[in-house]
Amino acid sequence: MKVVKFIARMRYFVLIPVIGLAITACVLFIKGGVDLVLFMGELVTGMTDVSPEANIIVEIVETVHLFLVGTVLFLTSIGLYQLFIQPLPLPGWLEINDIEELELNLVGLTVVVLGVNFLGVIFKPPETNLAVYGIGYALPIAALAYFIKVRSYVKDDQRGSLKDMNEANSTNNKSSLLSHEKKD
Numbered sequence: 737m738k739v740v741k742f743i744a745r746m747r748y749f750v751l752i753p754v755i756g757l758a759i760t761a762c763v764l765f766i767k768g769g770v771d772l773v774l775f776m777g778e779l780v781t782g783m784t785d786v787s788p789e790a791n792i793i794v795e796i797v798e799t800v801h802l803f804l805v806g807t808v809l810f811l812t813s814i815g816l817y818q819l820f821i822q823p824l825p826l827p828g829w830l831e832i833n834d835i836e837e838l839e840l841n842l843v844g845l846t847v848v849v850l851g852v853n854f855l856g857v858i859f860k861p862p863e864t865n866l867a868v869y870g871i872g873y874a875l876p877i878a879a880l881a882y883f884i885k886v887r888s889y890v891k892d893d894q895r896g897s898l899k900d901m902n903e904a905n906s907t908n909n910k911s912s913l914l915s916h917e918k919k920d
Contacts, residue, residue: 750820757813764806772799794859801852808845812838836887843880850877 775795815832818824823831832838854873857866 747820750816754813754817754821757809757816761806761810761813764802764809768799768802768806771795771802775799794856797852797855801848804848805845808841811841815841836891840884840887843884847877847880
């Protein structure tokens with residue numbers, strides 16, 4: 737009995753990543769906000785040092801990127817708490833029901849990070865061949881997209897087989913009820 741209670745209480749170790757991810761998300765939100773204010777100040781005073789269009793696009797995308805990463809980290813923190821500690825009174829779109837939803841958030845975040853990094857490379861061209869960078873960024877994005885596609889097919893198949901099982905059980909229950917009624 738003590739072993740079972742110990743194992744059940746081990747779930748509280750998940751508070752370490754929950755708190756760490758929430759703090760990291762807050763730091764990214766603050767850094768993104770500060771960067772945005774500083775960038776807006778530079779825009780207003782005209783102190784940008786690179787071509788205005790490229791600099792504006794890269795700076796804004798990188799700032800939005802910080803906010804998106806912070807949001808995904810925060811959602812992961814909330815999701816881990818919901819899965820391991822207790823459900824939270826949140827809107828439906830914030831509820832995390834299984835670990836796969838967290839995985840998909842992380843995969844989506846990885847794709848966004850790669851895309852933003854490549855955008856930075858495009859606007860600040862390196863001395864090497866840009867095609868090599870493009871292939872280097874495209875391959876992981878393609879692999880992650882394939883992962884999401886396969887995962888959705890597997891999940892749909894599981895839902896379909898679960899639905900088929902429920903329908904079969906429902907049909908069996910109805911037929912057994914009918915046979916019991918006929919006997920009476």
